[in-house]
Amino acid sequence: MTGKTIRFYCEYCKETLAIQVTESLEKEFKERADKWPYPLVYHHSDHFAIIYIDENWHERGVVCSKISYKKET
Numbered sequence: 019m020t021g022k023t024i025r026f027y028c029e030y031c032k033e034t035l036a037i038q039v040t041e042s043l044e045k046e047f048k049e050r051a052d053k054w055p056y057p058l059v060y061h062h063s064d065h066f067a068i069i070y071i072d073e074n075w076h077e078r079g080v081v082c083s084k085i086s087y088k089k090e091t
């Protein structure tokens with residue numbers, strides 16, 4: 019456990035949520051984030067939160083959506 023946590027306010031849940039920064043999430047950010055802040059998509063309940071995260075795991079902006087789109091092949 020790293021003990022790091024990302025906190026953000028979800029407008030649909032109407033509360034502040036916390037995401038534990040697991041080793042696998044930290045590794046994924048190191049490998050894939052090519053800019054900061056980098057957005058993380060968090061799917062929960064019936065909606066998504068897109069959370070911009072900086073190098074120190076601080077939230078730098080959030081948008082919430084109930085809609086996602088997948089192209090049909």
Ligand SMILES: [Zn+2]
Pocket residue numbers: 028029030031032062063065067
């Ligand atoms: Zn929510």
